[in-house]
Structures are given as C-alpha cells and as structure tokens.
Amino acid sequence: MTIRAIEWDHTAGRDRAGAVRLLDQTLLPLRTEFRTVERTDDLVTAIRELAVRGAPALGVAGALGVVVAMDEAAREGWDEQALQAAVDRVRHARPTAVNLAWGVDEVRPLMAAGREAVLEAALRLAQEDESANRQLSRLAADWLLERIDRPRLRVLTHCNAGILATSGWGTALGVVRELHARDRVELVYADETRPLFQGARLTAYELAKEGIPHVVQTDSAAASTILRGLVDLAVVGADRIAANGDTANKIGTLGVALACRDASIPFMVAAPWSTVDLSMSDGSTIEIEERDGDEVTSWAGIRVVPEGTQGFNPAFDVTPARLVDAVSTERGVAEPRSGRDLEMLARATDGV
Numbered sequence: 337m338t339i340r341a342i343e344w345d346h347t348a349g350r351d352r353a354g355a356v357r358l359l360d361q362t363l364l365p366l367r368t369e370f371r372t373v374e375r376t377d378d379l380v381t382a383i384r385e386l387a388v389r390g391a392p393a394l395g396v397a398g399a400l401g402v403v404v405a406m407d408e409a410a411r412e413g414w415d416e417q418a419l420q421a422a423v424d425r426v427r428h429a430r431p432t433a434v435n436l437a438w439g440v441d442e443v444r445p446l447m448a449a450g451r452e453a454v455l456e457a458a459l460r461l462a463q464e465d466e467s468a469n470r471q472l473s474r475l476a477a478d479w480l481l482e483r484i485d486r487p488r489l490r491v492l493t494h495c496n497a498g499i500l501a502t503s504g505w506g507t508a509l510g511v512v513r514e515l516h517a518r519d520r521v522e523l524v525y526a527d528e529t530r531p532l533f534q535g536a537r538l539t540a541y542e543l544a545k546e547g548i549p550h551v552v553q554t555d556s557a558a559a560s561t562i563l564r565g566l567v568d569l570a571v572v573g574a575d576r577i578a579a580n581g582d583t584a585n586k587i588g589t590l591g592v593a594l595a596c597r598d599a600s601i602p603f604m605v606a607a608p609w610s611t612v613d614l615s616m617s618d619g620s621t622i623e624i625e626e627r628d629g630d631e632v633t634s635w636a637g638i639r640v641v642p643e644g645t646q647g648f649n650p651a652f653d654v655t656p657a658r659l660v661d662a663v664s665t666e667r668g669v670a671e672p673r674s675g676r677d678l679e680m681l682a683r684a685t686d687g688v
C-alpha cells in the first residue's frame with residue numbers, strides 16, 4: 337500500500353509554495369479524498385475531526401503545522417505573537433498523543449532559522465518515523481516468534497496503528513506486516529473500535545489492500561475470542577507511554593490487555609520512541625481526551641438512544657504496565673511487566 341496519510345505537497349497552495357496534503361480518513365473506506373491544508377485553523381479542524389489521526393501521523397502534522405503557520409503568517413502579515421499562538425493551537429489540538437506536541441517542539445526552535453529549515457526538519461522527522469516503524473516491527477516479530485511456538489500466528493489488534501496512523505509502514509500493523517512478510521500470519525482479528533470504527537474502516541482497509549487474512553469483530557467480542565483460545569497475541573499502538581510502561585491507547589485497549597493476562601498470552605505495544613514520554617513516571621497524569629457524546633449516541637447520523645440520554649465518550653484508556661508484556665520500539669523491546677521498563681531501555685541505549 338503506497339498511500340500516505342499526510343505529506344507535504346511542494347506545489348500545492350495558493351501561490352504554489354506548498355501545503356499539507358492529507359488523506360481524509362473520515363471518509364474511508366467508501367471514498368478516497370484528500371484535503372489540501374494551508375491554514376492553521378483548517379489543520380486544527382482536520383486533527384479534531386480525525387481526518388488525520390494516529391499518534392505518529394499527528395507528530396508529522398504537528399511539525400508540518402509549524403510550516404503552515406509560518407506561511408500563513410507571511411501571507412496575512414501576522415506579528416510574532418499571532419504566529420506563536422497559531423503554533424500553540426496546533427500543539428494543543430488533541431491532548432493524549434504526545435507525538436503532536438513532540439512534533440511541534442522538535443521543529444519550533446528552528447523557526448528563527450527560517451521556513452526552509454523548519455520544512456526540512458519536518459520532512460526528516462516523517463522519514464525517520466517510517467524507518468523507526470520498520471525497525472520496531474522487525475524487533476517485535478523476532479520477540480514474538482521466539483516465544484510463540486506455532487507455524488502461523490492468530491493476532492488481535494485494536495483501533496488502527498497502520499500506514500494510515502503513521503508516515504509509513506505502521507506500528508502494530510507494521511508488526512503484522514512484518515509477520516506476514518515472514519509467512520507467519522494465520523488470521524488477524526481487528527476490533528471494530530467504537531465509536532468511530534477505526535478498526536472496521538481503516539485497519540480492515542489496510543489488511544484487505546495488503547492481502548492479509550482478517551476478520552472484523554465487535555469490541556465486545558474481544559475478551560471472549562481471547563479466552564476461547566482463538567488468539568496467540570494482541571498487538572496495539574500507543575498514544576503515550578510513561579517511563580514505567582503504562583500505556584495510553586484507544587479506549588478498549590485495557591479490556592484486551594486484561595483478557596490477554598487472564599489467558600497468559602502476550603500483550604504487546606508497538607510504538608516509535610517519539611511516543612515514549614519519560615517526563616511521566618507513570619500513566620496517572622496522562623490527559624485522556626473526552627470527545628463529544630454524540631459520537632456514542634448516534635450511528636451514521638441517526639440517534640440510537642432515547643431523547644434526553646447523554647453520551648460518555650473517553651477516547652483513550654491507560655493500560656497499566658503490569659499488563660504490558662512488551663513495548664517494541666526502534667531502540668529495543670522493553671518488558672514492563674517483568675520490570676524492564678522504558679526508563680531502563682532509555683538508559684541502556686542512550687548514545688547508541
């Protein structure tokens with residue numbers, strides 16, 4: 337699959353100076369349409385609507401967002417204060433995935449050096465994301481195949497952590513792709529991922545395009561599928577991983593992890609190092625995005641609850657480190673449940 341969730345189109349935009357081009361994921365899999373974004377507030381809207389989504393792709397959106405803000409400032413004659421406020425609006429568009437703020441912070445210090453320096457750094461960041469994903473997928477596949485003695489694996493995943501959620505290759509789905517390339521995948525159970533169906537709409541889209549055997553199941557089937565012995569491992573992406581291995585990811589991930597522990601099968605998190613937040617010793621202070629209750633109370637624009645009933649819509653949960661067998665990153669595989677956490681992996685690989 338060669339499609340890109342987000343990239344810089346060098347000739348787009350009003351004066352053909354370039355603009356962000358993103359695949360509108362709200363329309364997939366029914367329609368493949370792109371948005372050209374050259375205004376900061378349009379980028380913020382695209383991020384909030386989940387037209388662009390997934391932690392690593394949000395990192396790229398953050399970095400490219402700084403270029404968008406600089407171009408808009410030049411066009412509109414903004415002063416420095418207005419420019420920095422626009423950059424902050426991008427940085428805070430969604431709170432849980434650390435990558436968004438990280439992407440902004442990586443390139444922001446280069447603003448003084450000029451627009452080309454910022455753009456170059458943002459494009460490098462996107463490239464590095466893809467190679468990190470490929471590396472963490474190889475390490476994850478090695479780790480899993482050392483521990484699971486089956487010719488082909490039955491894998492459960494939740495939400496979408498594939499090409500569409502990154503700048504290329506994918507994290508959790510990158511692991512699946514790596515296993516598939518080694519001819520070691522029997523079947524993927526993709527949780528549909530209520531309420532916005534990233535699993536049903538996006539993960540199934542990617543798996544179908546790649547020709548990887550898969551089924552989509554309701555989120556509420558996951559625990560039963562695992563305890564019935566139909567699954568060998570679960571692998572998910574992450575939005576933020578604290579130093580001890582506590583992991584924020586799409587709501588419903590925690591239930592998958594609990595079921596994996598009960599069934600004694602590996603629960604793995606796959607994420608680039610940009611998703612690790614060592615400033616948080618554990619996950620207790622991770623901000624969980626709460627989205628509009630209407631996403632829960634309606635389906636395809638039709639209200640499915642009685643008049644007066646409100647929705648409750650936390651978009652993420654935090655899986656405690658004690659349930660996380662492995663976190664595969666490009667720097668190596670941490671094993672939080674066994675006490676080898678991200679802090680230790682950081683120390684062991686500093687300067688490597």
Ligand code: MRU
Pocket residue numbers: 386389390391392433494495496497498501502506507508534572573574575585586587651
């Ligand atoms: O709300 P979303 O679709 O942005 O949530 C995405 C997830 O939870 C992903 O699993 C996570 O960002 C990792 S993507 C490689």
